[in-house]
Amino acid sequence: MKIAIASGKGGTGKTTLSTNLAKYLSKEFEVVLTDLDVEEPNSGLFLNLDEILEEDKFKMIPKWIEDKCTLCGICQKSCNYHAVIQLGEMILVFPELCHSCYACSELCPEEALPMIKQKMGVLKQFKTDKLNFVESRLEIGQEQAVPLIKETNNFVENNFGKEVLKIYDSPPGTSCPVIEATKNADFVFLVTEPTPFGLNDLQLAVETMRELNKDFGVVVNRSDSNNKLISDYCDSQKIKIIANIPNKREIAELYSSGEEIYSKVPEFAVELKKIKSFLINELKVD
Amino acid sequence: MKEIVVISGKGGTGKTSITASLAYLGGKDLVLADCDVDAADMHLLMQPEKIKSEDFYSGLLAKIDPELCTNCGICANVCRFNAIPVINNQHIIKPLDCEGCGYCEKVCPEKAIIMEEQNVGFWQISNTRINNKLVHARLGIGAENSGKLVAKVKNEAKQLAKTDNKKYVLIDGSPGVGCSVVSSLSGANYVLLVTEPTVSGIHDLRRVYTLVKKFSIKAGCIINKYDLNYAKTQEIIDYLQEENIEHIASLPYDEIFIKAIHSGKTIVEYDKEYFYEKLKECWNRILELIEN
Numbered sequence A: 001m002k003i004a005i006a007s008g009k010g011g012t013g014k015t016t017l018s019t020n021l022a023k024y025l026s027k028e029f030e031v032v033l034t035d036l037d038v039e040e041p042n043s044g045l046f047l048n049l050d051e052i053l054e055e056d057k058f059k060m061i062p063k064w065i066e067d068k069c070t071l072c073g074i075c076q077k078s079c080n081y082h083a084v085i086q087l088g089e090m091i092l093v094f095p096e097l098c099h100s101c102y103a104c105s106e107l108c109p110e111e112a113l114p115m116i117k118q119k120m121g122v123l124k125q126f127k128t129d130k131l132n133f134v135e136s137r138l139e140i141g142q143e144q145a146v147p148l149i150k151e152t153n154n155f156v157e158n159n160f161g162k163e164v165l166k167i168y169d170s171p172p173g174t175s176c177p178v179i180e181a182t183k184n185a186d187f188v189f190l191v192t193e194p195t196p197f198g199l200n201d202l203q204l205a206v207e208t209m210r211e212l213n214k215d216f217g218v219v220v221n222r223s224d225s226n227n228k229l230i231s232d233y234c235d236s237q238k239i240k241i242i243a244n245i246p247n248k249r250e251i252a253e254l255y256s257s258g259e260e261i262y263s264k265v266p267e268f269a270v271e272l273k274k275i276k277s278f279l280i281n282e283l284k285v286d
Numbered sequence B: 001m002k003e004i005v006v007i008s009g010k011g012g013t014g015k016t017s018i019t020a021s022l023a024y025l026g027g028k029d030l031v032l033a034d035c036d037v038d039a040a041d042m043h044l045l046m047q048p049e050k051i052k053s054e055d056f057y058s059g060l061l062a063k064i065d066p067e068l069c070t071n072c073g074i075c076a077n078v079c080r081f082n083a084i085p086v087i088n089n090q091h092i093i094k095p096l097d098c099e100g101c102g103y104c105e106k107v108c109p110e111k112a113i114i115m116e117e118q119n120v121g122f123w124q125i126s127n128t129r130i131n132n133k134l135v136h137a138r139l140g141i142g143a144e145n146s147g148k149l150v151a152k153v154k155n156e157a158k159q160l161a162k163t164d165n166k167k168y169v170l171i172d173g174s175p176g177v178g179c180s181v182v183s184s185l186s187g188a189n190y191v192l193l194v195t196e197p198t199v200s201g202i203h204d205l206r207r208v209y210t211l212v213k214k215f216s217i218k219a220g221c222i223i224n225k226y227d228l229n230y231a232k233t234q235e236i237i238d239y240l241q242e243e244n245i246e247h248i249a250s251l252p253y254d255e256i257f258i259k260a261i262h263s264g265k266t267i268v269e270y271d272k273e274y275f276y277e278k279l280k281e282c283w284n285r286i287l288e289l290i291e292n
Helices: A014-025 A075-080 A104-105 A146-159 A178-184 A196-211 A226-235 A249-256 A267-281 B015-029 B074-078 B103-107 B147-164 B179-185 B199-214 B230-243 B256-262 B274-291
Strands: A001-006 A031-035 A050-062 A084-087 A091-092 A115-128 A131-138 A165-168 A187-192 A216-223 A241-246 B002-007 B030-034 B048-063 B113-127 B133-139 B168-171 B188-196 B216-224 B246-251
Touching: A001 A014, A001 A050, A001 A178, A014 A031, A014 A050, A014 A131, A014 A165, A014 A187, A014 A216, A014 A267, A031 A146, A050 A241, A050 B188, A075 A084, A075 A104, A104 B103, A115 A146, A146 A178, A187 A196, A196 A216, A196 A226, A196 B256, A216 A226, A216 A267, A241 B147, A249 B230, B002 B179, B002 B274, B015 B030, B015 B074, B015 B168, B015 B188, B015 B256, B030 B147, B048 B147, B048 B246, B074 B246, B103 B113, B103 B199, B113 B147, B147 B168, B147 B179, B179 B199, B188 B199, B188 B274, B199 B216, B199 B230, B216 B230, B216 B274, B230 B246
Parallel strands: A001 A165, A001 A187, A031 A131, A031 A165, A187 A216, A216 A241, B002 B168, B002 B188, B030 B133, B030 B168, B188 B216, B216 B246
Antiparallel strands: A050 A115, A084 A091, A115 A131, B048 B113, B113 B133
């Protein structure tokens, strides 16, 4: 079973929910939590686990071999991203624009643009008892998150069996990184907050999930007297609200120092229990 | 004309609330740009009245003509994105996986593949209720190239500032450190970092500032919710000193942020006293810093 925790808006509590839920569920299930917000991976700050693996992740980019090049111009024409440019008697490669499609490299008649590895980020794996954690962080200056998210997904697929409950902490937004992070999930929890910003961004996230044909439900964080804003919308759209995490300064304070919340705030644990019941009863996690 | 970008790395630090307040204080001296095109919220506080709107086309998507296709499979072989599966004995393009590289188009012996430009959203210029113009956008679902739409919004805002003779462009940036943030930062004169004293707030501040340094842009920082965790606030202040980032202000954790959003107002309109004075000082200080 793969569940993703996502949201349109940043800062709604995806990481709070992901880390606490993963810890809570790992008391009964074998769990792997994966942080796919590779631009700003935060889950690890809230877990205290032992690192067992670190590996560099690479993307492939072309490298110009001047001696072999006849300046025929095919490479420049073959690149839709303007990542390979012919300037006078030079071929310039812009790695941050390259999507690793291999067209320039394989269409070059002289083999003057072999693909070489470029580091795009670092993947780390951590483990304690029944809780596994995987995160990747994008190198600063690398602009594309999607290839690293793909690699991270592959790593988790290859290293954890079907019996392991997989939880994915997704990046914010509605564009390509979110699609990459949620497209393989069996179920998506959309985290929102009862404000006009929260509602607006939830609507965008809902559209995204419908576009992807995903099963999803909503978790309201910082739930307060304004909850009607979200519940009216969810009712009208027939979307299930699975949990309501209360708005408490205590939770914000515990979060600020990276502490576990559910063991100290009983109201929070109650909501995690609702999510667990939902996973067991509705999604048949066992 | 000077360009001020507000970013935070982490979402939910109060970046949009603070940017909207600065836009209110700057009033008719500035053009406002919402570059958080993935989850744009600025318009909710500005009651925008549309002046102009345009579709945004960017990036390509492959399309196979089944009449011409002989299902030779050459396209699927070269595709590095596994975007060309065979369904019912016909090669088809999976739009969400296609990256638009066009390699398939170039190798198809039947010329059965064409590349089509994608409508990935729209951008718009509006009058706001606070006497300035707002350039904002909406990215289509799952669209690529959010960086390019950000660049478009920014360039339109700059153009507008020039023709209307405005002194500043104020930009609400996007979260993260990827392509849309890079687009938000390029060409900026000043970066305002909004952070919060949490483990993740500090972590993300450090990462995003590492990116800012690559652009050599002068930066200042507002610590929001400073009273949530005094030790972490001190940690941020120490970091700012170390990096020579001006600590512009600290703001308390206050329900006013939420109340203002609910009433569709900026914080400085909602609270005419403490927050108005505090943010007015911030705005004046930022103007001093960019003029020198």
